[in-house]
Amino acid sequence: MAELRLVLAGGGTAGHVNPLLALAAELRRRHPGAELLALGTATGLEAELIPAAGIDLVEVPRVPLPRRPSMDVLRFPSRWRRAVAAAQGAITGGRPADAVVGFGGYVATPAYIAARRAGVPVVVHEQNARPGLANRLGARFASAVGVTFAGTKLPGATVVGLPLRSAISDLVSAREIDTAEARRASAATLGLDADRPVLLVTGGSLGAARVNSAVAGAAVEILGTGAQVVHLAGAGKDEDVRRTVAEVTAAAGVPADDYHVLGYLEQMQHGLACADLVVGRAGAGTVCELAALGIPAIYVPLPIGNGEQRLNAAGVVAAGGGTLVADAELTPDWVRQHVAPLLSERDRLRAMGERAAAVGVRDGAARLADLVEHAIESGRRS
Known part of the structure; x- marks a missing residue:
């Protein structure tokens, strides 16, 4: 295949940016001379992460669709034209791109429209079980559509899994x-005993109040199993969790030394390498990473949105690799009754991990790169 020029579109959240970067790394491995450009906004995660990965970022104005009558309705047409023009300049500038690969989000829609106008093949990747608006549009005329989960309703979809970020694939x-x-290596880094069970609690970088309060409130029973806890409370929320843990353990006369509370763990791979069980949300990235690593989980889907988090976890839960609990049902009592006993059953945890691994996809970046290459070859032949 001749030297490639590819435009990657996706930003705003880690769910869009991480798969983009994982695909970029795989394409660079296969095609060291490839020219990669990324489209993104000036304020999303991509503004920091994409240039840090050595990929040029072309800024596209963030143009959300107005959902109610306001001045934004009047401003929308001109803003939309500017966004499409910015995307088209990146796609056709110099030598036209061989393909545009979109991951959803605000910048993907103008990228798809600009690519279609320029006659450039479009490849769509949807990370959630329930697709977003941008990818539903792009899939209508895409040369190829890759999805993370079987059952995602997009035309012509191929299940490729989620491209894993490099720290997780490593x-x-x-x-x-x-x-x-x-x-052992990661336990030493985190100051944990590798021979004792570890519960990892995470609600994402912003934390999850329900997860924080429920698990911290059951600290006595969790520690009573001999387990260690690494609780990632979210930015600015760690002091509240520490206070709750201190209160409940002091009242019971139980040492809290094995309950480790952090706001955020930058090198998350260390926490995952040690974890026997995870309690957390069911974002696509979380579900796919845990399944790829064979780690069982208690999934607590975000109670807002369109319900995609429950769908994200459905496959691994059906396989026996995790348990779903509604946000409203997650209380300290629920944790005492379900999580604490599970930590005492390491054989059961190992079996759950094996079932999770059986449905996990570890080569999502390679599968998506195959899809992109095939779409380019087909476009060149036509």
Whole structure:
């Protein structure tokens, strides 16, 4: 295949940016001379992460669709034209792109429209079980559509899984070589005992109030199993969790030394390498990373939105690799009754991890890159 020029479109959240970066790394491995450009906004995560990965970022104005009567309705047409023009300049500037690969979000829609006008093949990747508006539009005329989960309703979809970010794909490889050694190394980094069970609690970078209060409120029973806890409370929310843990353990006369509370863990792979069980949300990235690593989880879907988080976790839960609990049902009592006993059953946890791994996809970046290459070859032949 001749040297490639590709435009990657996606931003705003880690759910869009991380798969984009994972695909970019795979394409660079296959095609070292490829020219990669990314479209993104000036304020999303992509503004920092994409240039840090050595990829040029072309800014596209963020143009949300007005949902109620306001001045934004009058401003929308001109803003939309500017966004499409910015995308088209990146796609056709110099030598036209061989393909545009979109991951959803605000910048994907103008990228899809600009690519269609320029006659450039479009490849869509949808990370959630329930697709967003941008990808529903792009899939109508895309040359190829890759989805993370079977059952995602997009025309002509191929299940490729989620392209894993490099830190997680490296951990997958390390665990395949020697799971125990990967665990020991990360346990030493975090100051944990690798021979004792570890519960990892996370609500994402912003935290999750329900998860924080429910798990911290059951700290006595969790610690009573001999488990260690790494609780990632979210930015600015760690003090509240520490206070709750201190109060409940002091009242019971139980030492809290094994309950570790952090706002955020930048090198999340260390926490995952040690975890015997995870309690957290069911974003596509979380579900796919845990399944790829073979880690069982208690999934607590976000109670707002269109319900995609429950759908994201449905497959791994059906396989026996996790448990779903509604946000409103997650209380300290629920944690005492379900999570604490599970931590005492390491054979059961191992079995759940094996079932999760059986449905996990570890080569999503390679599968999506195959799809992109095929779409380019087909476009060149036509």
